[in-house]
Amino acid sequence: MADNNCDCWTFLKRGVCNSSSSTTHSANTIPRTSLVYDAATETRCLNASNRELFPPNEARLSSDNLDPPTSTKTKSPRQLLQFTFQELKSATGNFRPDSILGEGGFGYVFKGWIEENGTAPAKPGSGITVAVKSLKLDGLQGHREWVVEVAFLGQLHHPNLVKLIGYCIEEDHRLLVYEFMTRGSLENHLFRRTIPLPWSNRIKITLGAAKGLAFLHGGPEPVIYRDFKTSNILLDSEYNAKLSDFGLAKAGPQGDKTHVSTRVVGTYGYAAPEYVMTGHLTSKSDVYSFGVVLLEILTGRRSMDKKRPSGEQNLVTWARPYLADKRKLYQLVDPRLELNYSLKGVLKVSQLAYSCLHRDPKARPTMDEVVKVLSQLQDLNDLAILSHHSRLSQQGRRKKKPEGSKSTKDSPLNIGKHRKDEIKLQLCK
Numbered sequence: 001m002a003d004n005n006c007d008c009w010t011f012l013k014r015g016v017c018n019s020s021s022s023t024t025h026s027a028n029t030i031p032r033t034s035l036v037y038d039a040a041t042e043t044r045c046l047n048a049s050n051r052e053l054f055p056p057n058e059a060r061l062s063s064d065n066l067d068p069p070t071s072t073k074t075k076s077p078r079q080l081l082q083f084t085f086q087e088l089k090s091a092t093g094n095f096r097p098d099s100i101l102g103e104g105g106f107g108y109v110f111k112g113w114i115e116e117n118g119t120a121p122a123k124p125g126s127g128i129t130v131a132v133k134s135l136k137l138d139g140l141q142g143h144r145e146w147v148v149e150v151a152f153l154g155q156l157h158h159p160n161l162v163k164l165i166g167y168c169i170e171e172d173h174r175l176l177v178y179e180f181m182t183r184g185s186l187e188n189h190l191f192r193r194t195i196p197l198p199w200s201n202r203i204k205i206t207l208g209a210a211k212g213l214a215f216l217h218g219g220p221e222p223v224i225y226r227d228f229k230t231s232n233i234l235l236d237s238e239y240n241a242k243l244s245d246f247g248l249a250k251a252g253p254q255g256d257k258t259h260v261s262t263r264v265v266g267t268y269g270y271a272a273p274e275y276v277m278t279g280h281l282t283s284k285s286d287v288y289s290f291g292v293v294l295l296e297i298l299t300g301r302r303s304m305d306k307k308r309p310s311g312e313q314n315l316v317t318w319a320r321p322y323l324a325d326k327r328k329l330y331q332l333v334d335p336r337l338e339l340n341y342s343l344k345g346v347l348k349v350s351q352l353a354y355s356c357l358h359r360d361p362k363a364r365p366t367m368d369e370v371v372k373v374l375s376q377l378q379d380l381n382d383l384a385i386l387s388h389h390s391r392l393s394q395q396g397r398r399k400k401k402p403e404g405s406k407s408t409k410d411s412p413l414n415i416g417k418h419r420k421d422e423i424k425l426q427l428c429k
Helices: 007-014 039-046 085-091 142-153 186-191 199-218 273-278 283-299 315-323 326-332 343-356 367-375 384-398 412-428
Strands: 100-104 107-114 128-135 164-170 173-179 233-235 241-243
Touching: 085 107, 085 128, 085 164, 085 173, 142 164, 142 173, 186 233, 186 283, 199 233, 199 241, 199 283, 199 343, 199 367, 273 283, 283 315, 283 326, 283 343, 283 367, 315 326, 315 343, 326 343, 343 367
Parallel strands: none
Antiparallel strands: 100 107, 107 128, 128 173, 164 173, 233 241
């Protein structure tokens, strides 16, 4: 829970992040009067390509009118460093290709080094390691998103939010300097590594990301993240999760307002259907996105995957029937884990994902409630593989096999079936 007296929220009170009350809908927005939709409508909305929700020509059009942050002119809880372009050019070795950490619609992220007490560049391997995001001149996010990033990350401080160290605004150059996250993004660990991410690490990462969202939602002036996805969850050396990329963040509704009306941005497969259809944004929009990420962590599947059969391309559409049936839950688990997961953990995560993905936004849990559930799932030792071995031992004691004979039940052809039957029984208890 955020501390309402924490002065890191004071910057937002100056009105930097307030939006106008007018609503600008994209071409893909369908105005509706209700925020609850049937399965068919939701499926039509979600079954789209995995791309940004807004067309390129709408990237810089918005009702979210913002002024540049004033943190360099007024006192703030933590003063950001202001770098020159030449300093960051030297810190990254002239932005050399082999220092690239990643790429997005905004531009490239480079690895660099700076001195500990200042903005001066340091030799590789010395000083402080940083990540330098360089905005493309024609980037989709544009200057507006750069301003939002500085305004939010420069003022909101939490262990599960990536730390913004400083920025550069010089002529046409727009750069941001962050703390370096050793293990990269959750997306890389789930989908691009040959070694599967252990179940215990998945729970730890999920809990950390949930705490980050809960902090944003729980402040005196709530912030809606609006782009929660695996590629925006970064990991340090201990697999602590931190939310990054606040270019689409939005100040939440205040007073008696139930939602914020805004342009529709984000990524298909993660965005809540009611937000895509109406442009009405609430904290429960983030909760839906969190549910999608929970499914990705549980299944090892991407939210949108056009390489899969037609009925399995959208993860939410494919997984929802399994989430609603305890007897089928085991079929969702990432097969690469090979029974190295908690039976209770799978059950609770599946139930939590089902709640977060509820078609009625009001029926979804708050992120504080999500944190409470996930906090109980750490260090569980009821691994499926241990249960499987225990069951096999019990079967062996009940029925001794004659010498020279071999039970067909324990043959390699049948062991997979027994494992599934056993897991099904465990989850149904």
